[in-house]
Amino acid sequence: MTPDAETRARLAALHRKGAASAPATVADFDWSRRPRPPAWMPRALYAAAVAHLHLGEAMTRRACEALAAGAADPLVGACLAVQARDEGHHAAIYGRYLALLGAAPGAAPAPVVAETLAAAIDPARPLATLLAYNTLLESEALGIQAGFETWLPCPLFRAINGRIARDEARHVAFGRLVLPPAVAALDPAARRDLYHWLRGLWWSCAEAVLDGYRFPGMASGRIRRRWLDSRWARRHRALAAVGLAVEGANP
Numbered sequence: 195m196t197p198d199a200e201t202r203a204r205l206a207a208l209h210r211k212g213a214a215s216a217p218a219t220v221a222d223f224d225w226s227r228r229p230r231p232p233a234w235m236p237r238a239l240y241a242a243a244v245a246h247l248h249l250g251e252a253m254t255r256r257a258c259e260a261l262a263a264g265a266a267d268p269l270v271g272a273c274l275a276v277q278a279r280d281e282g283h284h285a286a287i288y289g290r291y292l293a294l295l296g297a298a299p300g301a302a303p304a305p306v307v308a309e310t311l312a313a314a315i316d317p318a319r320p321l322a323t324l325l326a327y328n329t330l331l332e333s334e335a336l337g338i339q340a341g342f343e344t345w346l347p348c349p350l351f352r353a354i355n356g357r358i359a360r361d362e363a364r365h366v367a368f369g370r371l372v373l374p375p376a377v378a379a380l381d382p383a384a385r386r387d388l389y390h391w392l393r394g395l396w397w398s399c400a401e402a403v404l405d406g407y408r409f410p411g412m413a414s415g416r417i418r419r420r421w422l423d424s425r426w427a428r429r430h431r432a433l434a435a436v437g438l439a440v441e442g443a444n445p
């Protein structure tokens with residue numbers, strides 16, 4: 195990924211902004227406020243959702259560190275290093291919230307998700323890694339956070355997500371600068387392979403999560419399939435937004 199001159203100028207501005215801004219940290223929140231899981235939702239399921247956000251942040255940090263270390267372009271590497279700094283703090287914040295929730299049995303992330311995220315970090319394939327993390331996972335995490343905002347209004351969690359979202363906006367802006375030209379430079383076959391690889395990652399994780407936890411109202415196969423299709427449609431749109439729209443692919 196070698197950005198052109200105009201993209202480089204915008205990346206440099208984004209890097210200056212990121213390096214100068216203070217990321218969300220554990221110290222930003224009043225931890226005397228207890229988490230308030232909703233009465234209608236099994237506590238283990240609530241904790242599992244937070245545990246997946248925590249895992250996502252920790253793994254994104256690892257991905258950014260790996261990509262920054264191997265970046266061909268020092269400016270891209272510098273942006274990724276700033277993001278790694280942010281994600282490390284985000285992981286610590288979710289970790290603290292998770293600890294306050296208590297160790298609910300069955301709240302650990304699904305092993306398939308942890309394994310898939312680890313396997314998706316490949317510094318030899320920086321574009322694939324970035325699409326998996328910056329586009330697919332970031333979009334999924336924002337969706338989970340938005341769901342929490344709407345359905346699970348814990349005031350402490352709302353404060354955490356609101357603050358973290360400010361950092362995430364910079365990460366999203368980075369992806370929007372570097373990904374579309376890199377995706378556009380691929381030939382159609384490589385684009386199709388990448389799309390189907392990402393699709394496979396997402397579906398294996400989503401099905402493992404549905405299999406591993408008891409979601410209220412998800413007993414029927416038809417409801418489950420509709421839920422998976424609608425969530426994938428959002429991830430498909432996120433990939434399409436960076437140019438990874440594959441003709442004939444079923445969103």
Ligand SMILES: [Fe+2]
Binds near residue numbers: 251280284358
């Ligand atoms: Fe984050």
Ligand SMILES: [Fe+2]
Binds near residue numbers: 254281361362365
């Ligand atoms: Fe992020």
